[in-house]
Amino acid sequence: xxxxxxxQDKVPSHLLNALVHWGKQEYITGDFLGAVLxxxxxEAIGRADNSSMASLKHIAMFINNELPRDCHGSKxxxxxxxxxxxxxxxxxxxxxxxxxx
Numbered sequence: 001x002x003x004x005x006x007x008q009d010k011v012p013s014h015l016l017n018a019l020v021h022w023g024k025q026e027y028i029t030g031d032f033l034g035a036v037l038x039x040x041x042x043e044a045i046g047r048a049d050n051s052s053m054a055s056l057k058h059i060a061m062f063i064n065n066e067l068p069r070d071c072h073g074s075k076x077x078x079x080x081x082x083x084x085x086x087x088x089x090x091x092x093x094x095x096x097x098x099x100x101x
Contacts, residue, residue, distance in 0.1 A: 038078045
């Protein structure tokens with residue numbers, strides 16, 4: 001599981017790392033990857049930057065081939081996976097502890 005070797009030259013490292021952490025239930029992804037994981041193509045395209053858009057095919061292949069089946073596929077499946085997390089904030093949270101969003 002999580003063999004990144006076939007994807008390192010095709011997917012930006014920050015996205016690949018985020019997907020691995022998502023698969024391990026360590027960090028919550030950003031909006032683009034959340035949309036991809038949820039199979040929401042229109043939302044994913046709307047949130048993609050140029051490098052994300054260029055690697056979308058390989059991101060989808062990594063998700064399908066390397067991540068647990070129960071962590072992607074629909075908004076409901078993604079929400080259920082997220083409920084299993086033992087983290088207080090997402091990977092992009094930069095607020096000091098105790099400060100609210």
